[in-house]
Amino acid sequence: MSAxxxxxxxxxxxxxxxxxxxxxxxxxxxxxxGDELARLMNLAPATVSHHLAQLTEAGLILTRQDGHHRLHRxxxxxxxxxxxxxxRGAAPAPTPDDPYRDRVLRAFLKxxxxxxxxxxxxxxxxxxxxxxxxFEHGRHYPEAEVNAILGEVYADVSTLRREMIGLGVLKRxxxxxxxxxxxxxxx
Amino acid sequence: MSAxxxxxxxxxxxxxxxxxxxxxxxxxxxxxxGDELARLMNLAPATVSHHLAQLTEAGLILTRQDGHHRLHRxxxxxxxxxxxxxxRGAAPAPTPDDPYRDRVLRAFLKxxxxxxxxxxxxxxxxxxxxxxxxFEHGRHYPEAEVNAILGEVYADVSTLRREMIGLGVLKRxxxxxxxxxxxxxxx
DNA sequence: TGACTGATTCGATGCCTGTCGAAATGAGCC
DNA sequence: GGCTCATTTCGACAGGCATCGAATCAGTCA
Numbered sequence: 496m497s498a499x500x501x502x503x504x505x506x507x508x509x510x511x512x513x514x515x516x517x518x519x520x521x522x523x524x525x526x527x528x529g530d531e532l533a534r535l536m537n538l539a540p541a542t543v544s545h546h547l548a549q550l551t552e553a554g555l556i557l558t559r560q561d562g563h564h565r566l567h568r569x570x571x572x573x574x575x576x577x578x579x580x581x582x583r584g585a586a587p588a589p590t591p592d593d594p595y596r597d598r599v600l601r602a603f604l605k606x607x608x609x610x611x612x613x614x615x616x617x618x619x620x621x622x623x624x625x626x627x628x629x630f631e632h633g634r635h636y637p638e639a640e641v642n643a644i645l646g647e648v649y650a651d652v653s654t655l656r657r658e659m660i661g662l663g664v665l666k667r668x669x670x671x672x673x674x675x676x677x678x679x680x681x682x
Numbered sequence: 683m684s685a686x687x688x689x690x691x692x693x694x695x696x697x698x699x700x701x702x703x704x705x706x707x708x709x710x711x712x713x714x715x716g717d718e719l720a721r722l723m724n725l726a727p728a729t730v731s732h733h734l735a736q737l738t739e740a741g742l743i744l745t746r747q748d749g750h751h752r753l754h755r756x757x758x759x760x761x762x763x764x765x766x767x768x769x770r771g772a773a774p775a776p777t778p779d780d781p782y783r784d785r786v787l788r789a790f791l792k793x794x795x796x797x798x799x800x801x802x803x804x805x806x807x808x809x810x811x812x813x814x815x816x817f818e819h820g821r822h823y824p825e826a827e828v829n830a831i832l833g834e835v836y837a838d839v840s841t842l843r844r845e846m847i848g849l850g851v852l853k854r855x856x857x858x859x860x861x862x863x864x865x866x867x868x869x
Numbered sequence: 870t871g872a873c874t875g876a877t878t879c880g881a882t883g884c885c886t887g888t889c890g891a892a893a894t895g896a897g898c899c
Numbered sequence: 900g901g902c903t904c905a906t907t908t909c910g911a912c913a914g915g916c917a918t919c920g921a922a923t924c925a926g927t928c929a
Contacts, residue, residue, distance in 0.1 A: 500700040508698035510769065512887080513687040519769055529906060539889050544907055546887090563897065563905055574766040579758055581765070582697065582706055615908085699917080716876060726919050731877055733917090750874060750927060802878090 503581055509553035514538065515546045519555060519569050528564035600625060609649040612658070620662060626655065627664040630674040641672050690768055696740035701725065702733045706742060706756050715751035796836040799845070807849060813842065814851040817861040828859050 509515060517536060521527060527535075533543040547567060550556040557570050579585075599621040603610055609626070613619045629644050630636060636644075645652045656672075659665035666675050697703060704723060708714060714722075720730040734754060737743040744757050766772075786808040790797055796813070800806045816831050817823060823831075832839045843859075846852035853862050 500703045504698050504700045504703055507694045510765075511691050511695035511698045513691045514887085516687045516691055516769060520771075523770065530904095540906070541890075541908085542888055548907085560896075563903090565896095565906070571766055574769060576765045578697075578763045578765060578768070579761040582703060582761060583710065584707075701917085717874095727876070728878080728920075729918055735877085747926075752876065752926095 499584075503584070506553050506581065509549050509555060512546070514542075515550055518543070518546055518550065522556065522567050523569045523571065526559075526561075526566040526568045528561075528566055532567070612649065612651070612654060619658065623655075623659050623662050623664055627659055627674055630665070630672075636672045638670055638672065686771075690771070693740055693768065696736050696742060699733070701729075702737055705730070705733055705737065709743065709754050710756045710758065713746075713748075713753035713755045715753055718751075719754070799836070799838070799841060806845065810842075810846050810849050810851055814846055814861055817852070817859075823859045825857055825859065 510519075514536065518532060521532060521535060529543055529547065530540050532547075533540045536543065547556060547558075551558065554573050555570055556567050558565055558567050560566075599613070599618045603613055603618070603622055609622065613622060626645070626648060629648070630641075641656060642652045645655045649655055656665070660667055664674070666673050697706075701723065705719060708719060708722060716730055716734065717727050719734075720727045723730065734743060734745075738745065741760050742757055743754050745752055745754050747753075786800070786805045790800055790805070790809055796809065800809060813832070813835060816835070817828075828843060829839045832842045836842055843852070847854055851861070853860050
């Protein structure tokens with residue numbers, strides 16, 4: 496019953512640019528590396544990487560390492576859906592696993608500690624969503640305990656706190672903190 | 683065999699915003715008027731109108747007049763497509779008729795003459811695409827003939843010429859004009 | 870016809886996105 | 900370890916888009 500219109504919109508958003516459709520079609524039957532695609536499409540490698548990242552995040556492209564290259568191919572099965580079903584919410588979640596999330600977590604959380612707080616918003620959100628799981632639902636935390644918990648992970652505790660409040664994954668009132676039940680970024 | 687990635691991307695673009703998905707779902711089973719939708723979604727009527735226009739242009743919503751209201755409903759049949767087919771180009775054109783195009787043409791072309799050249803780019807493009815059909819494919823036109831043909835439709839011939847060249851629906855070289863085979867806005 | 874009401878358009882504002890060059894990263898190889 | 904090449908990230912810029920209030924338009928009813 497999770498409507499989650501934003502997630503569905505994100506799927507369509509990934510498909511809403513001609514260059515990305517073109518990319519998908521190019522890797523539909525055979526694998527191709529990033530700069531091969533860049534050459535085929537007359538785009539800068541950076542731009543292709545950008546588009547591939549969006550397709551990957553939507554779960555529409557799979558990637559494997561092969562020597563110096565990284566080979567991409569379309570995840571055709573993920574697209575075998577009826578449009579109307581997706582719009583109405585009858586189709587299964589289009590992104591079963593989230594490779595982007597994994598990449599971000601691996602990149603910034605090393606040995607259980609946060610190396611840097613990402614500046615890019617999407618990545619920061621991933622990190623904050625992950626870190627807030629350190630708090631239990633339905634419990635109230637005094638600021639000192641919040642600081643202790645976050646301090647295990649990252650030195651600049653106050654920034655983390657502020658960012659979590661800003662994102663809404665953590666709530667504060669009268670110096671007491673808690674983790675709200677509903678994720679504010681959902682539907 | 684027409685790739686026409688831009689048109690396919692446009693379909694996805696129409697679906698790529700949560701508000702538009704929400705609108706589609708609201709009018710999936712029952713009709714609703716614009717300001718009813720605005721109230722339901724807590725958006726300004728202007729914003730809803732904007733989103734409805736995009737959905738309509740993509741052929742996803744049908745509208746009929748009823749008393750003081752204009753009632754909208756989802757064109758569910760237009761969405762009964764397989765995502766992979768649309769991406770690969772195997773699905774039939776998602777927008778069989780184009781109500782937006784019709785509206786623009788009716789608004790600006792009266793009695794076979796152009797009343798005003800629209801300032802809004804999307805509308806101007808519609809008009810220019812329509813007017814360029816006055817020229818045959820594979821023929822070369824001296825400037826005088828171009829002026830004569832366009833003059834039948836609109837007084838400011840030089841602006842029309844310039845805009846068509848700019849859009850790429852008309853080509854010029856050494857004072858000779860012709861209509862290129864491929865629509866530059868396709869593919 | 871005139872007036873009313875809902876819908877659309879216009880104009881402004883702020884955010885988001887596509888694009889690229891340059892710099893940083895990372896994976897293989899010696 | 901260092902070298903090389905592909906890829907990604909960063910920073911910047913331009914163009915596009917969502918949103919709204921105000922002004923305009925259009926259709927209906929009296």
